[in-house]
Amino acid sequence: MNSDIVQEFNLLNPWFDNLPYNWVELFDKAEVLAYKKHEMIFRQNEYGDYIFLIETGRIRQFLISPNGEEKALSIIGKNGIIGECALNSDSRYATNAITASKVLLRKVRKQIFIEFLSQKPEYIFQTIDLITKKYRLLCSQSLQVSYMKALPRVCAAFIQLSVQYGEVQEGNKVKLTLSFTHQEMANLLGTTRVTIANNIRWLEERNYIKKVGKNYCINNLDDLAKLANNQMIQS
Structure with a gap:
């Protein structure tokens, strides 16, 4: 990690x-x-x-x-x-x-x-x-809110949740034990529910995260952290 x-x-x-x-x-x-x-x-x-x-x-x-x-x-x-x-x-x-x-x-x-x-x-x-x-x-x-695009902020939110509410599994996977809605994350990040939904879908399609039941699983925490860091540099 x-x-x-x-x-x-x-x-x-x-x-x-x-x-x-x-x-x-x-x-x-x-x-x-x-x-x-x-x-x-x-x-x-x-x-x-x-x-x-x-x-x-x-x-x-x-x-x-x-x-x-x-x-x-x-x-x-x-x-x-x-x-x-x-x-x-x-x-x-x-x-x-x-x-x-x-x-x-x-x-x-x-x-x-x-x-x-x-x-x-x-x-x-x-x-x-x-x-x-x-x-x-x-x-x-x-x-x-002033300078960072939505994607790195969403990635950062998942990383923060992994530290606070994550169960580490094999292969550097982390299962989040806390469930949340797109609207709750949107409120916390100061953006819209649609923006959150689109960014989460983007992360799912590229296999960074996966939803299992009501909870999300981060497939590789290092990969998500690198993506977030690169996106912040590009913002």
Whole structure:
């Protein structure tokens, strides 16, 4: 596996799951909330009094344009936090947040969260670390939308998914354990469903990927990484 190229694409990964953080000491200060899939947690520009700690499940953060179009930003999973964008003096949520699966959350008042960090400075690092990851992702997404064609972005998305949700098989094949729709990928990459469908069909016809049931399989991760890298250079 060409780890250098794969790792480079993984730095742009919008899927933040099984994060190396621990919020257990905050749990007794938090309200437990259970959500079903596709339930809204908060909306952009709402005043935010709470920070949400993700115990299990995944949450999708996205924006809605003035004309109603959706732009997905990231998927935040276990051990992640959402709502930290309301920690500043404006106290508004910068994004929408909706569940992408069944979710168990811990809901903490913003002031309690701030006081906890002041008393437990070791937790400041993991808060800043996640905020920094999200900021880097936004910078990368802005660059991709401005300068990168759709095909290398689709390839990059498959590579990122392979790192987060891939089962390595014989011959450098990787089976993705996470299923998704063309529309979900289109929202995440800031393009149209038709563009995603056309590019995925192109990759399938050239044997870079194959769909098995509801899930995709990358036939050779090195080949897909090389294609994505070459396409980026040509863009």
